[in-house]
Amino acid sequence: MRKPAFHISVLNSVNGIIRMLRSERNFQLEVLALLINIFLIVYLKLSPEHAAIILLVCFAVLSVEMLNTAIEKICDFVHPEFSEHIGLIKDIAAGAVLLLAFVSVIIALLIYPQYIFV
Numbered sequence: 001m002r003k004p005a006f007h008i009s010v011l012n013s014v015n016g017i018i019r020m021l022r023s024e025r026n027f028q029l030e031v032l033a034l035l036i037n038i039f040l041i042v043y044l045k046l047s048p049e050h051a052a053i054i055l056l057v058c059f060a061v062l063s064v065e066m067l068n069t070a071i072e073k074i075c076d077f078v079h080p081e082f083s084e085h086i087g088l089i090k091d092i093a094a095g096a097v098l099l100l101a102f103v104s105v106i107i108a109l110l111i112y113p114q115y116i117f118v
């Protein structure tokens with residue numbers, strides 16, 4: 001298969017993000033969390049370093065959520081029936097999102113109080 005032009009690859013990637021936005025509830029909630037964080041970054045006037053950390057974590061959560069969904073879709077495509085192996089693969093992928101969500105709450109608790117309780 002011929003490699004698509006760069007702008008086609010970018011459009012394909014944007015299509016993946018739009019599909020996630022339309023159909024994946026967790027992804028929608030994580031985008032909402034990103035928007036709330038952007039508001040807080042501006043409203044609380046976070047330092048560039050703290051803003052960068054918060055944004056990095058938010059986008060990492062979104063990226064891992066997309067990989068988790070991709071893994072779920074591969075699993076459902078290659079093996080739609082019930083299987084302990086498929087269940088374990090999906091649990092591990094979901095665990096990766098949970099780990100990142102956990103550390104993002106800790107990072108928020110480390111950064112935001114400095115700006116709220118001044």
Ligand SMILES: Nc1ncnc2c1ncn2[C@@H]1O[C@H](COP(=O)(O)OP(=O)(O)OP(=O)(O)O)[C@@H](O)[C@H]1O
Pocket residue numbers: 026068069072079080081082083084086087088090091094
């Ligand atoms: N084919 C299967 N065989 C065995 N267990 C499965 C199978 N499909 C899903 N499961 C179990 O159900 C859970 C949820 O899987 P599902 O594909 O419904 O993802 P989801 O509801 O979109 O989850 P997430 O919130 O992680 O996106 C899996 O983590 C797994 O434990």
